[in-house]
Amino acid sequence: MSLPRKNRDDPRTSVGVSFAARLAFEHIDHAYDDKAVLDDVSLVAEAGEVLCLLGPSGSGKSTLLRIAAGIEPQQAGRVLLNDREIAGPSVFLPPEKRSIGLVFQDFALFPHLTLLDNTRFGLTELSRKDGIAEAKNALSRVGLGDKMDAYPHELSGGQQQRVALARALAPRPAVLLMDEPFSGLDSRLKDAVRAETLAILRQSRTTAIIVTHDAEEAMRIADRIALLKDGRVVQVGTAQQLYHQPVDLFTARFFSEVNIFRGTVEDGAVETTLGRIAAPGFAPGARVKVAIRLVGIGVSSEHGEIEARVVRRRFLGVTEVLELAISGAEQTVRATIREGHLEAGVKNVRLSVRLSDVLVFASPSD
Numbered sequence: 001m002s003l004p005r006k007n008r009d010d011p012r013t014s015v016g017v018s019f020a021a022r023l024a025f026e027h028i029d030h031a032y033d034d035k036a037v038l039d040d041v042s043l044v045a046e047a048g049e050v051l052c053l054l055g056p057s058g059s060g061k062s063t064l065l066r067i068a069a070g071i072e073p074q075q076a077g078r079v080l081l082n083d084r085e086i087a088g089p090s091v092f093l094p095p096e097k098r099s100i101g102l103v104f105q106d107f108a109l110f111p112h113l114t115l116l117d118n119t120r121f122g123l124t125e126l127s128r129k130d131g132i133a134e135a136k137n138a139l140s141r142v143g144l145g146d147k148m149d150a151y152p153h154e155l156s157g158g159q160q161q162r163v164a165l166a167r168a169l170a171p172r173p174a175v176l177l178m179d180e181p182f183s184g185l186d187s188r189l190k191d192a193v194r195a196e197t198l199a200i201l202r203q204s205r206t207t208a209i210i211v212t213h214d215a216e217e218a219m220r221i222a223d224r225i226a227l228l229k230d231g232r233v234v235q236v237g238t239a240q241q242l243y244h245q246p247v248d249l250f251t252a253r254f255f256s257e258v259n260i261f262r263g264t265v266e267d268g269a270v271e272t273t274l275g276r277i278a279a280p281g282f283a284p285g286a287r288v289k290v291a292i293r294l295v296g297i298g299v300s301s302e303h304g305e306i307e308a309r310v311v312r313r314r315f316l317g318v319t320e321v322l323e324l325a326i327s328g329a330e331q332t333v334r335a336t337i338r339e340g341h342l343e344a345g346v347k348n349v350r351l352s353v354r355l356s357d358v359l360v361f362a363s364p365s366d
Ligand SMILES: Nc1ncnc2c1ncn2[C@@H]1O[C@H](COP(=O)(O)OP(=O)(O)OP(=O)(O)O)[C@@H](O)[C@H]1O
Pocket: 032, 033, 037, 055, 056, 057, 058, 059, 060, 061, 062, 063, 064, 213
């Protein structure tokens, strides 16, 4: 996207330093044809923070980014940059006036242009000399200062991603939007590129909104995470908040693998295959779902209240996943253990449940 560096209400004040802006969505609704894809979305990316938009495919993440960038006008609600309305009922700033940069999933580099020309592509408001200087500066910031004359096909996927980042950062945007920026990368490259990207964002002090459908990725990079489902924000918070205090089962399952048991609350607790689970705050007779994380089930050949039998054992490298049968219960239970924690060939085990890995949710329709 072409973004001017000089803008009348530019939130930046000095060359070389971006002053991050706060980007707010207020009550955004959007539909394609008659299909609603965003429903009353209110969300804030605070100045300088990395906010991840997390959610399954089709939950509306990319649409929200496109609305922020000005590529897609929302049907209702407002978008504000530092409390200034940039899109709303009476205002619509075009993309190039927003001081918002965008990095696409496929990097969208021009194959016939050198890295330098790719990077200075959006610097249309600068003189040729200043544009080249800014582009060189941006490429140096992402560690590609020695490759300015190379072409994209001569680079690895990780390097191409850095060029895309340099091109987006060159106009010194107040906010940078990134749509699944790491999904095209080899899994071995991902960790390094993610860490580098984060370091560059911190150094440039840019507010960033990054779309991902991978909870672990969001936990690695985000200051805060906004979880979306069917066009609605389900929960916003730090990784710890979403992991430890999920508002619903959808959120819990997004962040960890769980066993789910249905039950009815009696005397403040619910009976499950893994024993009696306290359900504070639920009325007698309430239908609930109990989620117990796979990592929260202790498996031992000696200690534990519940007897079980190993019916399947899958090696995953650092961990193993066990499928366990419990006498008298139809439903098998899964547990994750450290690789080698249980001797090979052991069939009869004992289980214990760690209470911090137990979550109880209302489930009135069950
Ligand atoms: N230009 C379009 N025209 C019609 N429908 C669209 C358009 N863009 C997206 N949609 C639909 O809107 C819904 C939300 O799409 P969006 O791309 O915002 O979701 P997403 O969470 O980013 O998903 P993904 O991770 O698959 O990209 C989807 O059902 C999608 O098919």
